[in-house]
Amino acid sequence: MSLESVRAWLAEHAPDIAIIDQGESTATVADAARTLGVEPGQIAKTLSVRIDGRVVLIVARGDARLDNRKTKAAFGGRPRMLGADEVFELTGHRVGGVCPFGLATPIPVYCDLSLKDFAQVYPAAGSTTSSVMLTPERLAALVDAQWVDVCQPPMAEGAAEAAE
Template structure:
């Protein structure tokens, strides 16, 4: 049995949705939204950051524009209760199958709820990581929602109490 690289795994997954979607590979790692935007010549907001949070033994992945901060109350509301915090690097790799800085929001190791922030809706194309720090994947907002089977949220806003 051959083991696929993270980029091959992402590519195989997206091909089910749209064979035209191809990961873009760069020479250098793109560890931040700012670095990715600079390499692409795009706005920071077009870079979709994927952040794994944990509340107790539950995990959820939040995907937001690179220029948006995810409001802690939104994270707590998504979990329903409990104190939520960012997952450790080890937890990120175990749950998603990807290292921090390369987390693709789909083709995850474990099934976890995914929440996509509406801040990404303003761009015709957004770029997610594609499994390694030197990769980006161009997708539309609609394709991102379909591939992640995500719940849409407004991650920057505090939910009404």
């Protein structure tokens, strides 16, 4: 049902954006990047979080991590990831296909500045095999998102290996 809600939402709000269904898993950032042939950072992951009792969606580049200090400064509280059942109940999308399009309930959407590192990004489109391609600015405009700075910069590959 989720893919259908995204398809209907895009038909109404952005009929020029095509859903890309690769027929292979795009459920994780690594799967999506490999399947779509792009950098992991270009995957626009949608995080479903609760901050002091309110639920928000934060869309960030795929290889970025939420920074608790920045998130608390931006939202006034520490973020807590929602469980899979609650994500589905509120968004209508299963984990692996969560996106800010075609939501089951109205949820405020925020886009992390990290998305602006790329000319094109690829958020999911409601299923574990589908996505769309668009500019970060168009993504934010379509879902009436506010821009925030709540992520840590991604580590360089060498730095990530050294940290392990």
